[in-house]
Amino acid sequence: MPLSPEEIAARLAEVRARIEAACQRARRATESVELVAVSKLQPPEAIRAAFAAGQRSFGESYAQELRDKAEALADLPGLRWHAIGPLQLNKVKYVARVAHLFHALDRLEVAQELSRRRSGPPLPCLLEVNLAGESTKHGLRPEQVPALLEALGSIPELKLSVRGLMCLPPYTEEPERSRPHFRSLSALAGSLGLAELSMGTTADYEVAVEEGATLLRVGTAIFGERA
Numbered sequence: 001m002p003l004s005p006e007e008i009a010a011r012l013a014e015v016r017a018r019i020e021a022a023c024q025r026a027r028r029a030t031e032s033v034e035l036v037a038v039s040k041l042q043p044p045e046a047i048r049a050a051f052a053a054g055q056r057s058f059g060e061s062y063a064q065e066l067r068d069k070a071e072a073l074a075d076l077p078g079l080r081w082h083a084i085g086p087l088q089l090n091k092v093k094y095v096a097r098v099a100h101l102f103h104a105l106d107r108l109e110v111a112q113e114l115s116r117r118r119s120g121p122p123l124p125c126l127l128e129v130n131l132a133g134e135s136t137k138h139g140l141r142p143e144q145v146p147a148l149l150e151a152l153g154s155i156p157e158l159k160l161s162v163r164g165l166m167c168l169p170p171y172t173e174e175p176e177r178s179r180p181h182f183r184s185l186s187a188l189a190g191s192l193g194l195a196e197l198s199m200g201t202t203a204d205y206e207v208a209v210e211e212g213a214t215l216l217r218v219g220t221a222i223f224g225e226r227a
């Protein structure tokens with residue numbers, strides 16, 4: 001059962017209040033953090049409810065679902081789609097068409113296909129980094145990041161621009177366990193001169209704010225459990 005619009009609005013307000021408190025603890029401006037409401041596997045009505053409560057950025061993991069929802073919700077002005085999941089080459093076109101930011105670039109082939117499929121201005125992207133070396137997860141190992149950045153320079157008519165890094169640390173019920181990963185990601189981005197840090201989910205977004213996240217990807221805390 002999807003949550004009611006009232007419940008979604010209340011949960012969104014709670015998440016926003018927690019982000020604001022974390023910003024105050026970290027002496028950061030609230031505007032320096034963008035909340036991406038992760039709406040994957042949630043119905044379009046749930047997105048409409050969050051939109052009505054002022055939310056504008058939404059995150060989707062699956063390219064076809066992103067395509068379908070972008071079509072179903074094309075009447076919502078100013079809605080920004082964040083593609084947060086890994087991409088198969090044959091699905092790149094959907095992201096190239098509608099995404100405001102792609103968070104999970106991790107191989108050259110996807111970058112090449114994005115460049116081929118993108119018309120209009122370059123697509124802002126983040127590189128996904130697999131900090132814990134988990135074999136089940138996508139993403140680059142930290143030491144592979146400079147090589148991919150350099151390889152991107154060889155793409156003719158590059159239609160993407162790398163703005164920062166993204167990570168999804170091992171799932172934990174203890175937010176503090178994510179802190180070292182967030183710190184590593186922040187240090188890596190700093191060493192590469194990249195400004196954006198997409199990190200923190202329902203499990204650990206307050207810690208992510210304290211460690212410098214500029215984009216938070218929060219789903220369950222806003223929309224409830226996924227179908």
Ligand SMILES: *Cc1c(COP(=O)(O)O)cnc(C)c1O
Nearest residue numbers: 038061084201202217218219220
């Ligand atoms: C699903 C997902 C999230 C949101 O997770 P919640 O626990 O629901 O907040 C964040 N990031 C990525 C990459 C995801 O796939």
